[in-house]
Amino acid sequence: MDNEQEHSARSNSGSVVVDWRDKLAPLPAAMTMEERIEQARSEAYEAAIETMRGQAEKKLRQHLLSRIKEEMTVQVQHEERRKLLDAMSDDEKRALMQVEIDRKVNSLSVKLKGRHSKEVEEAVNKRLDDLRDEMRQETASEISTQVEERVKKERAVLRDEAARLRTQAEKIKHDTHSQKADIVVRKRVAELEARASREQAQNQRHLNKLKSAHAALETEAQELRVSSQKTEEKYAKEVQRTAKLSRELEDKKRDLAAAEEKIQGLETRASGLAAQLEEMRTELGEMREEHAHAMVGIQEAVRRRQEAEDNLIATREQLIAAQGAMAGLECDLEDARQHTLDLQMARGRPAPPPVSRVANDGSSRRSPSVQSLDDVLDGLSDLGTPVTAESVQPSNREAYPGSPLRKHTEVEESSSSEQTRPVPQLPARRFDAFTVPSDPPRSTDRPPRGEQTPDLPVPRFKGPATPRSGQEPRAPHSGQSRAYPRSPTPAPRDGETVDSVATVVHSHFETEARAQHMYLSSAPLKIPGGAEGNRILYDLERLFVLWDEVEASFSRRCQVIERIRTLTTGDEPPIGPIGRIIKHELTACKSVLERHREELELVKRREEIKSKLLALKRHQGSKSDLNAAMAELRRTDQKMRIGVEAARKLSVSPVRYRGLPYVEVLKVDGVVSV
Known part of the structure; x- marks a missing residue:
């Protein structure tokens, strides 16, 4: 209801509110056992009639x-x-x-x-x-x-x-x-x-x-x-x-x-x-x-996490105030010390040791074993990270539904028995980079999708959230953007093993999963009306389509949208800078399509085959379907291997999938040697 009120308010103000929906169509439902039996019986009857x-x-x-x-x-x-x-x-x-x-x-x-x-x-x-x-x-x-x-x-x-x-x-x-x-x-x-x-x-x-x-x-x-x-x-x-x-x-x-x-x-x-x-x-x-x-348990964990975020923001505000007070005290202390030094020099006495030396002695107030406030903040979970069972119950670990780590281990949690039941592991060398969160965690105070007002499909990103009942509205965080991880993903280097490359790839796609969740669940953009606003909306729609075609990283998408959001926070958003940002991204996407159109289609086809094969294994598909999918995957791997060898000989830049060179995924899958 809050989102509907916000949408109606923005519509009445003359601005165009753009909202981005999840474009991923649901997979078709698997056939039931009765349908399979009926299909086999009808095929047998038709074959017998044709023979007669x-x-x-x-x-x-x-x-x-x-x-x-x-x-x-x-x-x-x-x-x-x-x-x-x-x-x-x-x-x-x-x-x-x-x-x-x-x-x-x-x-x-x-x-x-x-x-x-x-x-x-x-x-x-x-x-x-x-x-x-x-x-x-x-x-x-x-x-x-x-x-x-x-x-x-x-x-x-x-x-x-x-x-x-x-x-x-x-x-x-x-x-x-x-x-x-x-x-x-x-x-x-x-x-x-x-x-x-x-x-x-x-x-x-x-x-x-x-x-x-x-x-x-x-x-x-x-x-x-x-x-x-x-x-x-x-x-x-x-x-x-x-x-x-x-x-x-x-x-x-x-x-x-x-x-x-x-x-x-x-x-x-x-x-x-x-x-x-x-x-x-x-x-x-x-x-x-x-x-x-x-x-x-997850709802309770969400509530605790929200409280932790509130406490964290309050702690950061107190830290900023404390740092300001400490800066004033240090200035007063330096003035007093200088005044004392002048008096002692006038009286002919030696000057006391500097403050920095006193702070580094063993009698310093901060003990080496005590963590600083920055260390405590770094140790807390990131604000943009989806809620997992690890943050709620350390004894019951569960991978994020859209994370690649789900291919290595899956744990089912039971609150009644407090016991874990492991799921059979899949091959460690097979890595599903195409997996996305099927149902990312959403805020409990957001209405269902069917009750939201259908707007123009523009991505939603983290904006000023609607305050809960009984709470004061929070100021937006002025630090680092939530669209980026705290440390960039290290690029694979020569001489690394398959396990190290797999670790890098898993870390990258976990970051992408969090960025994708933020990309799909952020607040709507406020675009000004008029002819210029319509032109920006048209270019923005083209940009969303090209992002999907070139498989751009969600971190990059979040960065661009956050820049646009920053420009649209004022009363009169500047049209020129917004248009230049979108034009620059459109040019970059078109350049990638001109260079790697065929490679991108082959990569998408390979990930679709892998997803289909994984679904057949989970639902115990027929042996013929499994063999056909495996054969098609082998043919696609052969084409990918030939393309990688040709790119190495010609020194061509490799095709990137969600911000990562796809050759690293092929190394983890065992298609290309490390």
């Missing part, structure tokens, strides 16, 4: 295979017969021979349809070639015989005609011996010679025509042989395909039997998991009771 559908399709395909094969054979035979009929002529004898060849080829194709052996196929092809050779020889011999007989007949006719003409010529010569008879004989002889030459040319043309027809017949026979061979190859392929489908059917039957066994095993496992679930529910109820007792 495939078997039905294979049976239908086998049933139609023989019919399709016969139709293809008949179609090929009809096509070949049509081609042969188109090439036939009625006035030549080769047409009858071609019909005989077609009949024999078709009969041989019918006989070869049901045979699969290679030897039978070779024998049939050889027999077909022999028949074709015999037919070719018979055709050639018959053609040559016909031509020879016709030539012989023509020659006999010519001889008879020549003999008759000679006889007539002799008769005419002896009878008439006239020139007219000689001319008639010569004309007749010329006619006979022309007739003989014409018949010889006609016979030659007929012979050439028969030869061309024979060549065409040979070509068609060769095409028929190739077509028959292709048909046999198709048939062999169909036989092989049928055998393959039969083997696949047997494999599917075996897979179906294995799936049924797996379903039975899953049902058995489901019953066991149901029993384990009941046990876990019982343990969860006990843990809730223990958690309730622990929360009561």
